[in-house]
Amino acid sequence: MTVSASKTGNAARRRRRLRVTLAATLVCAAMAGCTGEQFQKGYILPPGALEQIQIGASQDQVLIVMGTPSTVATLNGEVFYYISQRANRPVAFMNQRVVDQRVIAIYFDKNRQVIRLANYGLKDGRIFDFISRTTPTSGQEISYLQPLFKLLSAN
Structure with a gap:
């Protein structure tokens, strides 16, 4: 075998390796596009934020710790609502699936404390308070929470 034939054989092997490497890279990139995604909509609760809010804290202290609420209501005093939803999509191009919906409510008295x-979240299809471990009864509170959860479910 001559030197030029040997060089031609090596060049062909290098091109083949380069093609295989490029093909593997393209397959990996295509597979990466198919992996699952997580989505967070609305308020993102900072770690440990709820633990920092004590009964009797002022409205200003709550705003410092939690930030601006998603919405505010006046029931028997004022209520700050922080609304969030988490969803995932196991494979690209599939519909999102809601994993968790939450409404954090902070109730104030007339003195803004x-x-x-x-x-609040959904447990067994019903609105449930994960702090007190209770389901709210009907009345002003539940009549305000139900539309919030329906609004979250529509998205």
Whole structure:
């Protein structure tokens, strides 16, 4: 075998390796596009934020710790609502699936001090407070929470 034939054989092997490497890279890039995604909509609760809010804290202290609420209501005093939803999509191009929906409610008295905290979510299809471990009864509170969860579900 001559030197030029040997060089031609080596060049062909290098081109083949380069093609295989490029093909593997393209397959990996295509597979990366198919992996699952996580989505967070609305308020993102900072770690440990709820633990920092004590009964009797002022409205200003709540705003410093939690930030601006998603919405505010006036029931028997004022209520700050922080609304969030987490969803995932296991494979690209599939529909999102809601994993968790939360409404954090901070209730204030007439003096603008915290009287109660609630972390509402859905459990068995019903609105549930994960702090007090209770399902709210009908009345002003539940009539305000139901549309919030329906609004979250529509998205």
